Amino acid sequence: MKIVKTVDEVRKQVKEWRSKGYSVGLVPTMGYLHEGHKSLITSAVSQNDKVVVSVFVNPMQFGPTEDLESYPRDMDRDAKVCEDAGASLIFNPEPSEMYHDDFSSFVDMGTLTGGLCGKSRPIHFRGVCTVVSKLFNIVTPDKAYFGQKDAQQLAVIRHMVSDLNFGIEIVGCPIIREEDGLAKSSRNTYLNENERNAALILSKSLNEGRRLIEAGEKDAAKIKQAITDYINTEPLAKIDYVEIVDWNTLEPVSKLDRPILAAIAVYIGKTRLIDNFIIS
Numbered sequence: 001m002k003i004v005k006t007v008d009e010v011r012k013q014v015k016e017w018r019s020k021g022y023s024v025g026l027v028p029t030m031g032y033l034h035e036g037h038k039s040l041i042t043s044a045v046s047q048n049d050k051v052v053v054s055v056f057v058n059p060m061q062f063g064p065t066e067d068l069e070s071y072p073r074d075m076d077r078d079a080k081v082c083e084d085a086g087a088s089l090i091f092n093p094e095p096s097e098m099y100h101d102d103f104s105s106f107v108d109m110g111t112l113t114g115g116l117c118g119k120s121r122p123i124h125f126r127g128v129c130t131v132v133s134k135l136f137n138i139v140t141p142d143k144a145y146f147g148q149k150d151a152q153q154l155a156v157i158r159h160m161v162s163d164l165n166f167g168i169e170i171v172g173c174p175i176i177r178e179e180d181g182l183a184k185s186s187r188n189t190y191l192n193e194n195e196r197n198a199a200l201i202l203s204k205s206l207n208e209g210r211r212l213i214e215a216g217e218k219d220a221a222k223i224k225q226a227i228t229d230y231i232n233t234e235p236l237a238k239i240d241y242v243e244i245v246d247w248n249t250l251e252p253v254s255k256l257d258r259p260i261l262a263a264i265a266v267y268i269g270k271t272r273l274i275d276n277f278i279i280s
Contacts (some may be wrong), residue, residue, distance in 0.1 A: 001083045003075075003090045007138050010052065010091050014139060022049035026141035028132055031055040031092075032072040032186040033081040036176035040145040041085035043173055050088040052139050059095055061127025072189050091139070098134060107133045112159055112250045116152045116263055117274065120240055128153055129160050136166055143169045147176075149183050151261055151276045155250055175275075177203065183275045190271040198236035199268045202275040205230035209262050210277055218256045220244040231266060240265035240272060247278055 004010055014024060025048030027040045033055075044051040055078050062068040075092060082090055107129035112118075118125055136144065146154045158170045176184045181203035182196075191199055209227040217223055228242045245252050247259040256279070263276040 001079070001087055001089065003079060003092055005091075005093055006097060007093070010089070010138050013089055014052070017050050023143075024048060024139065024141045025051045026135065026139045026144040027051065027053045027087075028135050028144065028146070029053060029055055029078075030057045030071065030186070031078050032074055032189070033078045034176075034184045034186065036147055036149065036184040038081050038085050039176050040147060040173050041082060041087050043171065044143065044145045045086035047171070048141075048143060051086065052089045052091055052141065053082050053087045054091045054093075054135050054139075056091070056093055056098065056131070058098075058127055058131045060099070060130055061124050063121060063123055066121075067187075067190075070190075072186055091135075098131065106130050107160065107164075109156060109160060109163075112152070112156050115245070115250060115252070116241060116243055117265060118152070120265070125153075125156055129156065132157055133160070133164070136161075136168055141168055143171050145171045145173055147173050148276070148278065149175045149185070149274065151263055151278065152250065155247070155261075181207075183273075185273060187271055187273065191268060195236060195269045195271065198234050199271075199273060201231050201234040201237050201268075202264060202266055202273055206262060206264065206275055206277055210279075213256065213279060220253050220256060220260075223256075223262070227262070227264065231264070236268055238267040240267060247280065 025044035027044050029037050057071050059068055106126055108126050109129055113125040154172050161168055161170055180200055182199055205227045208230045209223045212223050212226055224242050224244055231237050231239055242264050244260055244262050247261045259280040261276055261278050265274045
């Protein structure tokens with residue numbers, strides 16, 4: 001497995017692979033890889049001849065008060081995860097390699113980004129769409145792999161790929177959880193012991209919502225209220241949002257009569273965590 005820092009090195013390697021008829025998969029990440037990322041890489045390795053993992057903490061998707069500087073980084077650890085999972089190449093550029101001094105081109109989306117995480121992070125998806133578009137153009141993969149934990153991001157990327165005719169298959173992969181139910185996230189490292197225990201309220205509250213749905217409840221407002229009430233039993237939790245939306249359009253629904261996404265964002269102390277489930 002190779003680790004490269006420049007766009008030219010990636011393109012040279014991919015060109016060589018293409019000359020031999022190899023298929024190429026891409027797993028975009030911001031690093032500090034965990035079992036969730038590893039599951040994406042494993043899926044990519046099983047479906048492609050060669051797999052590129054990008055490790056890049058993208059400054060464009062962080063707001064001015066967000067955790068860009070403190071976001072966890074550990075390239076040695078990331079390299080081991082990638083190698084163990086069977087990746088072929090890590091692309092680990094510096095910000096200056098991705099965004100030169102007079103960089104001025106962006107990818108914005110007019111739909112899907114205004115609600116959920118986009119409501120409290122207004123510049124986030126502009127940064128996501130721009131960097132992912134750049135990675136698609138650099139790597140030119142056949143397939144790209146994204147986790148369902150970032151469900152809005154998955155929906156946004158699928159829509160962008162369709163709109164801009166990238167010709168890349170977007171593969172969504174299931175949420176990977178700790179044994180106690182907490183969705184794996186690089187930001188879990190921010191939690192102290194009490195906050196880590198409190199963070200279980202996310203998965204537990206969603207389980208309560210799912211239980212109501214499985215019991216036959218179709219009223220989205222009642223399900224949202226039940227999830228909200230459950231989260232509010234945890235003193236360390238502060239709700240950013242609780243939403244039930246159409247899985248295709250991400251528009252709010254009043255009745256469960258189509259595929260839906262139930263998504264939450266909750267602050268545990270100062271750490272913002274997200275979780276969700278999809279009912280199709």
